[in-house]
Amino acid sequence: MKEKINIVTSTYVPLPLENVDTDQIIPARFLKATTKEGFGDNLFRDWRYDKAGNPNPDFVLNQGVYKGEILVAGKNFGSGSSREHAAWAIAGAGFRVVVSSFFADIFKNNAMNNGVLPVVVSPEFLTGIFASCANNPQATLTIDLPAQTITNNETGKSESFDINPYKKDCLVNGLDDIDYLLANKSKIEAYESIH
Amino acid sequence: MKTLFDKIWDKHVVDTLADGTIQLYIDRLYCHEVTSPQAFAGLRERGLKPFRPAQVTCIPDHNIPTLNQDRPIEDPVSKNQVDTLEKNAKDFGLPYYGLLHPKNGIIHVVGPETGLTQPGMTMVCGDSHTSTHGAMGAIAFGIGTSEVEMTLATQCIMQRKPKTMRITIDGQLQPGVTAKDVALYIISRMSTGGATGYFVEYAGEVIRRATMEERLTICNLSIEMGARGGMIAPDQTTFDYLEDREFAPRGEEWEKKVAEWRQLYSDPGATFDKEIVFKAEDIEPMVTYGTNPGMGMGIRENIPTLESIDEAGRISFKKSLDYMGFTAGEPVLGKKIDYVFLGSCTNGRIEDFRAFASVVKGKKKADHVTAWLVPGSWMVEKQIRAEGLDKVFEAAGFELRQPGCSACLAMNEDKVPAGMYAVSTSNRNFEGRQGPGARTILAGPLVAAAAAITGVITDPRELI
Numbered sequence: 116m117k118e119k120i121n122i123v124t125s126t127y128v129p130l131p132l133e134n135v136d137t138d139q140i141i142p143a144r145f146l147k148a149t150t151k152e153g154f155g156d157n158l159f160r161d162w163r164y165d166k167a168g169n170p171n172p173d174f175v176l177n178q179g180v181y182k183g184e185i186l187v188a189g190k191n192f193g194s195g196s197s198r199e200h201a202a203w204a205i206a207g208a209g210f211r212v213v214v215s216s217f218f219a220d221i222f223k224n225n226a227m228n229n230g231v232l233p234v235v236v237s238p239e240f241l242t243g244i245f246a247s248c249a250n251n252p253q254a255t256l257t258i259d260l261p262a263q264t265i266t267n268n269e270t271g272k273s274e275s276f277d278i279n280p281y282k283k284d285c286l287v288n289g290l291d292d293i294d295y296l297l298a299n300k301s302k303i304e305a306y307e308s309i310h
Numbered sequence: 311m312k313t314l315f316d317k318i319w320d321k322h323v324v325d326t327l328a329d330g331t332i333q334l335y336i337d338r339l340y341c342h343e344v345t346s347p348q349a350f351a352g353l354r355e356r357g358l359k360p361f362r363p364a365q366v367t368c369i370p371d372h373n374i375p376t377l378n379q380d381r382p383i384e385d386p387v388s389k390n391q392v393d394t395l396e397k398n399a400k401d402f403g404l405p406y407y408g409l410l411h412p413k414n415g416i417i418h419v420v421g422p423e424t425g426l427t428q429p430g431m432t433m434v435c436g437d438s439h440t441s442t443h444g445a446m447g448a449i450a451f452g453i454g455t456s457e458v459e460m461t462l463a464t465q466c467i468m469q470r471k472p473k474t475m476r477i478t479i480d481g482q483l484q485p486g487v488t489a490k491d492v493a494l495y496i497i498s499r500m501s502t503g504g505a506t507g508y509f510v511e512y513a514g515e516v517i518r519r520a521t522m523e524e525r526l527t528i529c530n531l532s533i534e535m536g537a538r539g540g541m542i543a544p545d546q547t548t549f550d551y552l553e554d555r556e557f558a559p560r561g562e563e564w565e566k567k568v569a570e571w572r573q574l575y576s577d578p579g580a581t582f583d584k585e586i587v588f589k590a591e592d593i594e595p596m597v598t599y600g601t602n603p604g605m606g607m608g609i610r611e612n613i614p615t616l617e618s619i620d621e622a623g624r625i626s627f628k629k630s631l632d633y634m635g636f637t638a639g640e641p642v643l644g645k646k647i648d649y650v651f652l653g654s655c656t657n658g659r660i661e662d663f664r665a666f667a668s669v670v671k672g673k674k675k676a677d678h679v680t681a682w683l684v685p686g687s688w689m690v691e692k693q694i695r696a697e698g699l700d701k702v703f704e705a706a707g708f709e710l711r712q713p714g715c716s717a718c719l720a721m722n723e724d725k726v727p728a729g730m731y732a733v734s735t736s737n738r739n740f741e742g743r744q745g746p747g748a749r750t751i752l753a754g755p756l757v758a759a760a761a762a763i764t765g766v767i768t769d770p771r772e773l774i
Contacts, residue, residue, distance in 0.1 A: 133626040134502055134602050138740040143719040147373065147387040149347035149394050161742045166728065189626065191503035194536060194602070195740060197438040197452035198345060220472075220506055220538055221438060225454035238622070279470060280329040291456065293356070296464040299325065299333065303361075303466055306324045306335055 117230040119289040123212055124257040124268070126183035128175055131245050135188050136195035137222065141204040143196075154200050155207025176208075180252045187214045187244050187256075192233075193222025202229040212258050214265065216241045227282050228291060234258055234265050240274045243267055260287060313576040314543050315474050315509050318449045322432045324466055334469050336365075337431040339461045340417045341404075343370040343395040344721070345436025349459035350398040360402050362465045367426060368399040368406045369417045373721045376684050376711035379409045388722065413556075415687020415713040418442040418655035422526060423689050425555030429544040429571040434461055439655045439737060440539070441532040445525035446552070447544030447574050449509070452533060472538045473507055473583035476576070478514035481590035486771040488665065489524035490657055490735065490754030492516065493531035494596035494606040496588060502604035506536030508584065511576060516590045517542055522551035523661040530656045531737055534603035543575040595770060598739045598752040599642055600630040605739070609757060609769050615639045633741055634749050635729075642751070642767050649732035650681040650762040651744070652755060654718040657735035658686025660693045662755040667702045669759035669773055675707035676765030682724055683708055684716040708762070720745045733761040 145157040162174050170177040186205065192215040193201060202225040205213060213226060214234045226233045236244070247254040247269035254269040260283065266273040278286075285291060296303075312320070325333040341349075346368070353359070360366055373388035383389035392409070399406035407413040413420055418439055421427040429447035434440060436458045443450035457467045477496060497504075510532050517525065525542050532540030542548075549568050552558045559567045576582075594608030607613070616638045619627045631638060652658075652666050663685065675681060683703060685691040691713055694700055700710050717724040718736035720743070726732045728747025735758050739750035753761075756770035763773065 131625065132629070133623050134604075136602065136738075136740045138719075138738065138743050142742050142746070143372075143721050144746075146344050146721065147385075147391050149391060150351065151348050161746055166746060189622070191506070191536070194502055195438065195533075195738060197436055197440075197454055199348075199436070199454035199456060202454070217503060217506070219503065219536055221452055221454060225456065228454060228456035279331055281327050281331040281468070292468045293352075293456075293460050293463055295468065296333065296460055296466050297358075299466075300464065302325050302333070303335070303464055310321070310335075 117289045117291060120211060120230060120232050120260050120286045122257065122259045123184060124255055125185050126181070126253055126255050127185035127187050127248060128181045128183055129245050129248050130175060130186060130188040133189035134191045134194055137193060137198050137201040138195055140193065140201040141198065146198060146200050151203045153207065154204035155209070158204040158208040181248065184210055185212045185214060185256055185258070186210045187241070190215060190217040190238070192218050194219040197221045199225045199229070202226045202231055206231050214241070214244065214256070227286060230286065230289070232258065232260060232286060234276050236265060236274055236276065240267070240272065243270055243272060311577045311580045313474050313580045313582060314447070314511055314541060314574055315449065317574060318430055318432065319471065330470065332469050332471055333466050334432065336434050336461050336465055336467060338426065338433040339366045339458070340421060340433065340435035340440070341366060341368045341395065341458065342372055342417050342435070342437060343391045344372045345455050346398065346458055347391065347394045348455050349462055350402070352459040353462055358463050360404060360462045363403050365465060366404045366462065368395055368404050369414060369420055370395050370408060371416045372715045372719065374409055374714040375722050376682070376714050376716045376724055379712045412688050415689065416655045416658060416715055418530065419658055419686030419690065422446060422522070423555065423687060425552055425558035428552065428558070429548060429574055434467065438533040439530050441537070442526050442530040442655055444532070444539050444541035445522065445529040446548055447542060447571065449539060449541065451539040472509040475505060475508040475510045475537070475584040475586065476582045477510055477512050478585070478587045479512070479516040479590055480514045480587060481516065483516060483590045483593060486595055486756060486774060487593050488754035488756055489520060489527040491593055491596045493528045494598065494603065494752060495593045497531060497535045497603050498596070498606035499588065500535040500604070502534065502602045503536040505532070508537050510537045510540045512540060512542050518545070521661065522547055523659045526659065527656055531603070534737060544571050595757050596753065597642055597757060597767060599634065599636055601633055601739055601741050603737065603739060603752060605630065606752065609767065610643060612641050613638055643769065645767045646731070646765060647733050647751070647761050647767060648679065648730040649726050650679055650758050651684070651717040651732055651734040651736060652758055653682065653684030653686060653716055654736035655686065656737045657755050658684065658690065660690050662735065663690070663694050663699055665755040666759040667699045669756055669770055670706040670708065670763055671702050673706055673763045675762050679762050679765050681708050681762050682711060682717055684711045685713045687713050717744050719743060733758045733767070
């Protein structure tokens with residue numbers, strides 16, 4: 116059973132960069148664990164720390180100004196490798212929602228398989244979110260998964276987002292694909308018998 | 311009227327949910343040591359066993375050293391990951407090709423060369439470059455670890471059907487232009503997210519004339535423009551490559567299979583969600599100048615100016631050039647480089663080593679350049695020696711290493727030091743990909759060879 120997602124209201128961390136790839140989210144040298152725990156500490160490792168391991172004061176997660184359960188990033192977030200460690204790192208760092216105008220496919224699936232909701236917004240809405248927190252770091256967003264809406268509480272503007280009903284059901288109820296597939300095994304055997 | 315993709319996909323649908331989500335049957339699962347341990351742990355937690363163990367193959371490749379593979383792996387964390395895969399394979403009765411096994415190597419090199427990869431199949435692996443196998447007329451794509459667990463448990467995954475795109479490359483390539491250049495050219499035009507949501511079929515004269523290995527290189531890089539996968543209709547080139555390989559069907563079964571595979575093409579008049587056409591004559595030897603594979607250009611071109619970039623993308627563009635130590639608008643030709651890496655699932659096959667040898671033969675490696683020549687598998691290594699290419703490399707001052715993913719993602723010791731420039735035949739130039747602070751210039755084997763000889767970015771056509 117994964118953590119369920121319903122309505123999330125939180126301050127958010129802005130990362131206004133495009134094409135943030137999975138090697139930046141979690142560099143390959145940190146992929147050597149055999150469990151899913153502990154990746155959050157190395158989220159954005161090479162942007163967050165210098166070579167000596169000291170926090171880089173210019174990086175948003177080190178400034179203490181922006182916090183929250185929501186990460187907001189520029190377009191094409193999560194491109195590159197299929198490493199699910201990227202989703203584990205984001206979940207491990209306490210994020211439950213990632214907002215962007217565009218996500219890479221594999222990352223999107225991996226996030227949803229780990230109870231992290233990717234929310235796609237229009238480029239204009241995204242610009243508005245970045246502007247709101249630049250004015251007020253305490254600005255919040257509300258993501259209502261059952262209603263499929265995201266609201267910028269600073270401006271009051273809302274947008275609806277897409278998610279397929281099957282995945283939505285999994286996230287709202289904390290279920291995963293394996294539960295579904297195992298319940299469906301007779302169909303798999305029937306498929307195999309005719310192919 | 312169906313596309314190649316639709317023909318294979320439709321045949322593998324086990325069930326369709328009311329919202330269109332599909333339960334897709336997977337013919338073959340490849341597992342490596344980095345993205346599988348948590349999947350096996352998940353199986354154990356649920357008290358499950360692999361559903362179809364004969365359809366799974368386990369090969370460690372990401373972490374393994376490229377020297378002294380007969381000795382225990384020095385890095386204890388890497389060793390633990392490799393040992394964990396071996397144990398999981400043993401516990402669950404799965405085929406395992408470990409270090410020094412004649413079938414060890416990069417999983418995307420070993421799959422095709424052993425005939426495990428066949429036309430018409432669906433195949434997955436916890437690795438985005440699984441798209442490589444699509445070159446043989448299969449649907450092959452990268453998945454996450456949760457999906458590895460699903461496949462182990464049920465031989466199925468839950469998927470949305472991707473949109474289809476056909477990329478046609480017409481005409482004839484200029485001499486000195488390789489399959490890698492074709493792929494880097496396509497990605498530079500498409501951008502790094504330009505094919506996200508699509509499954510790509512490559513077609514056209516260039517593809518028809520391409521060898522199997524050239525096709526593998528092109529399909530390998532599909533993910534670098536965001537595509538779910540890439541594929542090429544199987545033809546005589548495919549069948550000739552596959553025939554008599556260890557796991558390929560034989561005798562009557564072979565004839566029967568080939569007859570089936572001959573039906574795997576996009577019907578004339580089949581419609582794609584998107585069609586794109588490129589001209590082969592426009593493609594030059596390529597290099598990248600930035601920190602994603604979409605930031606590529608002809609080797610004689612200049613880096614774009616800041617003004618030519620969309621406003622929303624300028625912060626990222628500038629950050630990228632700062633990281634690389636390059637200036638907008640300048641050429642890269644003649645820039646000094648420090649490292650050369652020949653290898654990876656993109657360019658670690660015998661034809662890549664032949665191409666590299668064709669440039670360096672009778673010449674000497676530049677003194678200041680460190681070169682890593684890493685075959686994609688032991689089968690490739692054996693062939694290199696059989697053809698005497700190892701002697702060519704040795705005479706030119708190069709040393710052949712042992713197979714593995716190596717400096718492509720630097721999970722082993724093969725790391726490029728911070729600030730150094732590497733001309734690399736691999737697939738990603740992301741920040742830190744080849745080691746913290748390493749600066750990667752992606753290129754084909756000819757450009758890499760030319761740089762290794764001259765020590766600077768050089769148009770290989772000047773040397774051949």
